Amino acid sequence: MKTLIIIPSRLSATRLPGKPLLKINDISIISHVFNKAKEANIGEVFVAAEDQEIVNDVKNNGGNAILTSNKHKTGTDRIYEAYQKLNLGNVDFIMNLQGDEPAINIQDITNLNQMMIDHKAKIGTLAAKVEDKLDLTNENIVKVITENNLEDDPFSKAKIFLRKSEYTSNVYHHIGIYCYSSQILKNFVELPQSKNEIENKLEQLRALDNNIKINVALASKAPIGVDTEEDYLALKKIMEYKS
Numbered sequence: 001m002k003t004l005i006i007i008p009s010r011l012s013a014t015r016l017p018g019k020p021l022l023k024i025n026d027i028s029i030i031s032h033v034f035n036k037a038k039e040a041n042i043g044e045v046f047v048a049a050e051d052q053e054i055v056n057d058v059k060n061n062g063g064n065a066i067l068t069s070n071k072h073k074t075g076t077d078r079i080y081e082a083y084q085k086l087n088l089g090n091v092d093f094i095m096n097l098q099g100d101e102p103a104i105n106i107q108d109i110t111n112l113n114q115m116m117i118d119h120k121a122k123i124g125t126l127a128a129k130v131e132d133k134l135d136l137t138n139e140n141i142v143k144v145i146t147e148n149n150l151e152d153d154p155f156s157k158a159k160i161f162l163r164k165s166e167y168t169s170n171v172y173h174h175i176g177i178y179c180y181s182s183q184i185l186k187n188f189v190e191l192p193q194s195k196n197e198i199e200n201k202l203e204q205l206r207a208l209d210n211n212i213k214i215n216v217a218l219a220s221k222a223p224i225g226v227d228t229e230e231d232y233l234a235l236k237k238i239m240e241y242k243s
Contacts (some may be wrong), residue, residue, distance in 0.1 A: 001092045001117045003043035003179070005109075006082050007033055008068075008075035009099035010050045015227050020054050020099055022226070024236045025243055029226060030054055031061040032102035032239075038063075040109040047099070048082035073193065074203045076178070080189045083182075093117075095179040100226040103235060108219040109177070115155045115217045116179045123188075123207055123214045124155070124179045127172035128222040135173060139163040140227070142174040142202060150218040158214040161202050173222045178204070184212060 009020045009030050016022075020030035027035075030047060037045040048057045052068040058065035066085055072078045079096050093116050097104065108126055116124045126146045135141045143165045146156040150172065165171050180188065194209040196202075207214055222237045 002090050003095055004083065004086070004091045004092040004115075005037045005040070005043055005045040005089060005095045005097055006079040007037060007045070007047045007097045008049075008078040008082075009047055009054050009097045010070070010078075012050075012055065013100075013227075016190050016229060016232065019232070020049075020055055021224055022232055024102060024239045027061060029056050029102050029232075030099050031058055031063060033099050034058055034061070034063040034103070036102065036104050036106060037097055037109065040106045040113075042110055042113045044088070044096075046082060046086065052077070076185070076203060077189055080185055083185065091163045091182050093179050093181055094185050096177065098225065101175075101223045102226070103223045103239065104177070105220050105223065108175075108217075111218050111219075112177065112179055115215065116181075119155055119215060120181075121133050121155070121179075121215045122181050122184045123204075123211055125158070125204070125214055125216055126175040126177050126219040127216050128175060128219045130171060130173050131222075136165045136171065138164060142176070143167075144172050144174040144216055146170045146172065146216050146237050150216065155215045155217055158204075158208065160208070161200075162203050163200060163202075172216070172218075175219050175222055188212065 015017045021028045047065040048068045055065040068081045136145045148156040194206045196205040226232045
């Protein structure tokens with residue numbers, strides 16, 4: 001089974017413009033993510049960027065990058081364009097890694113890939129245990145409710161994704177990494193955005209609204225994503241201390 005990892009990236013993030021090129025240990029955030037994906041050793045890795053500066057940075061750091069349109073509404077549209085442009089044969093799965101999570105656990109990436117292969121799944125994603133009850137009402141943290149407890153059923157089906165949760169059982173902190181079968185990725189991007197998706201700003205709801213099953217694997221813990229200046233400085237401190 002052949003997996004391709006594509007990392008969508010753009011400079012125009014609303015909360016922290018220029019985020020992918022911010023440096024930790026003298027390497028940009030996007031190149032850190034590329035290196036983590038490469039270390040997972042599950043297939044070829046490419047960054048799909050709408051900005052030439054990101055493409056140049058990744059290539060200067062020894063990575064692969066491809067320039068895509070700046071008209072995409074979602075990261076999934078961007079990775080699909082890159083997948084088409086790359087025109088690689090016999091790709092079974094395409095994994096979409098977030099470009100702002102340089103501390104992602106490599107084992108979680110390889111585990112998700114293995115789960116997709118073992119279950120011949122359509123879409124797979126990751127979630128972690130909720131560490132803080134306040135996260136349940138924090139709208140910046142997306143939650144996923146699964147049919148079964150992930151410790152009993154390690155690749156349970158997602159029932160719903162939401163920003164605020166009153167549920168107390170089988171509720172997890174969603175990690176925005178997706179692995180698609182190549183056929184489902186094509187089907188997914190051809191579907192119109194659903195009302196649910198637009199209202200909640202969660203593109204995975206388009207899949208559920210169209211009866212496309214999403215399976216969820218348990219991650220070791222939720223990685224620190226970089227959404228704000230505070231996130232960046234906190235993660236920079238941790239990663240530079242570790243090194």
